[in-house]
Amino acid sequence: MEKWNNIYSTFDPVAFNLFGISVHWYGIMYVLALLVALGVAKWIAKKDSYPISNALLESYFLWVEIGVILGARLGYIIFYDPFTTYYLTHPWQIFNPLDKDGNFVGIRGMSYHGAVIGFLIASLIFARVKKINFWLFMDLAGLSIPLGYVFGRIGNFLNQELIGRETSSALGIYVNGILRHPSQLYEAFLEGIVVFVILFLWRKKAHFIGQIGILYGVLYSLMRFIAEFFREPDSQLGFVAFNWLTQGQLLSLIIGALCFALLFKPKEKNG
Secondary structure: OOHHOHHHOOOOOEEEEOOEEEEEEEHHHHHHHHHHHHHHHHHHHOOOOOOOHHHHHHHHHHHHHHHHHHHHHEEEEEHHOHHHHHHHHHHHHHHOOOOOOEEEEEOOOOOOOHHHHHHHHHHHHHHHHHOOOOOHHHHHHHHHHHHHHHHHHHHHOOOOOOOOOOOOOOEEEEEOOEEOOOOHHHHHHHHHHHHHHHOOOHHHOOOEEOOOHHHHHHHHHHHHHHHHHHOOOOOOOOOEEOOEEHHHHHHHHHHHHHHHHHOOOOOOOOO
């Protein structure tokens, strides 16, 4: 296990350089996450006979990807960044990939919960413009997002970010000399694989159109809440309540509660 424990001392988060720009494994994993999610969506749509064409599905993913990127970045600025006021008064800096010396450093700081908000807004607009059933697409998204999400969390791990709390476990990874939980991989398993398996097995038992999408929100929030106990709180925020509740857990409670309430609101019946 020694090689595993010290993997960060030998692993380079930069995959390669292209014309002087460093291409990180995180970026590659992000692209893979999108492709996997789209591939799973097409597979499920065909397998379960969704009345959605490949062309419409690809158009939808383009719309929501824009919403996800905007929402994730803005969400981080609002929920996590200590310089929220600066960015809101200098909005052109929000997506500036250059540091103060003009060096390319990429866009750093994304929020999953912000991405969810951006995703929902883009989905609502898409459904209105295309005159389609919003909840049908939520079901398909709920089934396709989890496996793509696995690659996103692996990207966090390879990028040596969102580190875990201190541990004495043999599974721990040394980060700056401190043994920590590989919490990113815990999240990949809980929020990605476990959520997908549950929803995939349940999909045929759904009582109304939209239930799978809503259940995704509930299950993700629950798994994220659990995983946060192994993840180091954001250094700029620490614990936000009760000396144990993190910002991620608070946001998960809010979104999870809203989704849970939606489960009891009458929806269009299948068939």
